[in-house]
Amino acid sequence: MKIKLSLLLLMMTALYFAQSNQFIYEYTFKIDSLNRDKSDTENMVLQTTPKGSKFYSQVKAVYDSTMTAAFKDARTTQKVHFDFTSLKQAKVNTEVIKTYPDYKRTLKKEISSNDLLINNDKKLDWKISNEKSKVLGYDVQKATTTLYGRKWNVWFAPEIPIQDGPHEFCGLPGLIVKAEDAKGDHSFTLIGTRKIEVSPDEILNKKAREIVINEEKFRKLWSDYKKDPAKNLRQTSGSTSISAPVSVSASITFDGKTYSQDEMLKLIEKERKEELQKNNNFLELDLYR
Template sequence: MKIKLLAFFSLFVTIVAQGQTTRYIYETSVNPDSINLVTLKSEKTFLDIKGDKSLFISENKLIRDSLFTVFKPDDKENHKKEDRKLVKPDMKKQPEPTFFEYYITKNISGRKVYYHDKVMGKQIYYQEDRPLQWEITEVKENQNGYPAQKAVAGFGGRVWTAWFTKDIAISDGPYKFYGLPGLIVKLEDDKGDYKFDLVKKIKIQNSYEEQASPDAKESTRLSFRGDQAAIELEAGRKKRLPTGAEKGGMNPGGGRHGGGMRGGGMGGNGMDGGRGMPDSGFSTATPQNNISQNPIELK
């Protein structure tokens, strides 16, 4: 099973090099405080769709992880590797924080959703095990420039209202949401903490590209937090100094201190920060400023 999943992930990340991807851009508003209703914070999130596969990821994560690539204008035919330019981030500028320190892939027709994260440089993922049960209403309105229909579903301790349009016949949407007879153009929860509004549709040549590692850790939603801790513990063992200092206690190496969407909450699995540094040639460590105390999933 693990080999099959890794093969699926490898297929997903390579399709972006074989043609254009459609990117749906959502203006995403988040209330970072789980107690008080404060000013909503906004960032852009992307839903990239190519064929039967999709990817949900935040713009700030892409920028921070140096994953935007462009080709030279005169390289429309071959797109040779040597002609590729990597857009390097400004190392002097502090990367913008994100509420989404992970990315999500879907097999749209198969209705399979995968959550991907990285701990101490090691890939870890799980397959979502809670199918969405939508109640499609007869209410129809124009939403974000599209004729849309209202649907409601309970998920992760919240009640979510989605507006989908049949004008875009793709059964997908932001985050883990999917399964309606059209693309979700607006999505919000009953607590007023999260809101996704489709604002733009563009064509791109490149999307997120991260090859699935042979040693990627396959987990489950319920075991995810424990598996994250185990990876950190193992990394801490490898970093111990071979001196008397280790007798004073083992440094677990970059423990979890995040809150909200990056700590202590996502589906009870602690989807959090404290990222390692992938071998990308650029620093992709997560800024240590807990921007969220309010998880998108409450249980």
């Protein structure tokens, strides 16, 4: 009886945790259209499962898990000081979820700490070329499409039978191993792969705090955010202005310097205003117009 129960438990575990491929891409981007000489990079992960895939920043995954664990611990220990000096912050907050086999896509964006989901079930209009090359040792073929107002050239590998790729790209007869927009402002290049065990539901399920909106609503929220990038933070902290007292006394250390919660609000507002001035060349161009 114990043997049967053990086998049953093993089978249930195998169903819950499926083999997942992780494809690591180097994302190179020029976020300031007025300074195209400067580019940034971030490693991104395309994690595929039998039910679908998730595309996300490798750095953000570490950052989010560390922050979640820290504040969860604080609720039980009443800790009021946090030292995140060594914690690297992500440059990319965008995530993309795709479901198989329909390849419906969900774009996850953040505006002022709000997690927003934009669903998209329109198939990409691909034009497959006869042009061939090699990327990371794979024989690849060229295809072109348009996404969010940008024209893209991509290379897919028929020998990797996964109709997926970085960001929202999918639907070609092979994994997309390289993608670059026509202006050379945004590009993804496959740099590595590995296999891990993971729960598909954990990757694909919508989180409680995520809000589903359409593109029109996103543009409205973005317009409001540009007018007052710290409004949400002030409301969350329980204050009506940056200088008003906050409801919780806490301190956080970044880059070796300790800030009170009120000082952090001021710092974040300053940084967000500076980011808005130079971040004007988003990958999803049409969403920000």
